[in-house]
Amino acid sequence: MLILQVFAPAMGQKSPSPFTMKAIALMQMSGLDYQLKPGDPRKGPKQKLPVLIDGSKSIPDSTHILAHLKSMHGFDPDKNLTPEQLAIAEAFRRMIEEHLYWVLVHSRWVENGDKIRDSFFASVPAFMRKFIFNMIVKKVKANLYGQGMGRHTPKEIYAFGATDLQAIADYLGDKPFFFGDAPTSVDATIFGMLDSIIVPPLETELKRSALAHSTLKSYHQRMSDHIKLAEL
Numbered sequence: 099m100l101i102l103q104v105f106a107p108a109m110g111q112k113s114p115s116p117f118t119m120k121a122i123a124l125m126q127m128s129g130l131d132y133q134l135k136p137g138d139p140r141k142g143p144k145q146k147l148p149v150l151i152d153g154s155k156s157i158p159d160s161t162h163i164l165a166h167l168k169s170m171h172g173f174d175p176d177k178n179l180t181p182e183q184l185a186i187a188e189a190f191r192r193m194i195e196e197h198l199y200w201v202l203v204h205s206r207w208v209e210n211g212d213k214i215r216d217s218f219f220a221s222v223p224a225f226m227r228k229f230i231f232n233m234i235v236k237k238v239k240a241n242l243y244g245q246g247m248g249r250h251t252p253k254e255i256y257a258f259g260a261t262d263l264q265a266i267a268d269y270l271g272d273k274p275f276f277f278g279d280a281p282t283s284v285d286a287t288i289f290g291m292l293d294s295i296i297v298p299p300l301e302t303e304l305k306r307s308a309l310a311h312s313t314l315k316s317y318h319q320r321m322s323d324h325i326k327l328a329e330l
């Protein structure tokens with residue numbers, strides 16, 4: 099039995115990370131038998147979630163999880179894509195995971211720290227929560243600065259986010275999924291990010307930019323229905 103380790107539900111999300119939601123979408127799309135379990139990133143092979151456990155193997159990273167599903171379980175949602183489509187998918191994936199992700203990190207940890215604290219750290223005793231949370235926020239801010247996003251003003255950061263979301267909405271157009279009638283792996287990536295932007299009850303500039311595109315809102319709903327998220 100496959101086990102997918104993710105963050106426990108929080109802020110209205112099945113798991114409050116774009117990468118864990120992407121992995122959940124992939125597992126659901128695969129039709130494979132698996133169990134969702136809350137994990138602890140500190141105990142994982144790369145100190146991050148998601149992690150897929152397959153027998154004695156632990157596979158961290160959503161991209162490696164997809165590669166494992168392809169090579170070991172015959173699930174390849176991209177098998178009908180052309181080389182050109184694969185290249186486009188890879189570029190969008192990088193934009194979402196290496197750029198838009200940092201706008202999300204800013205919107206959550208820098209601008210809405212007080213709101214996410216009790217939800218993300220519900221399992222930490224209340225008297226220690228603020229202390230631990232402040233330590234993590236310090237680390238997150240250092241990461242944002244190191245990556246470069248944290249050197250910009252909030253207005254500039256949200257303008258980057260709006261441009262990325264515009265690119266996704268423009269390429270999607272009125273197609274049901276990114277490359278047409280059937281979802282592929284880049285749909286799991288986009289879904290994981292949109293779920294993390296739209297679902298939590300945080301009124302951020304990033305969420306406003308996403309919801310300004312009715313196509314993105316309906317696409318998020320279509321993907322949620324397709325992967326039967328409500329049944330999980």
Ligand SMILES: N[C@@H](CCC(=O)N[C@@H](CS)C(=O)NCC(=O)O)C(=O)O
Nearest residue numbers: 115116117139146147148159160161
């Ligand atoms: N490249 C990884 C990224 C995973 C990732 O960044 N996970 C974050 C949550 S969004 C995490 O586990 N952070 C815990 C930590 O840094 O302590 C993937 O695709 O799975």
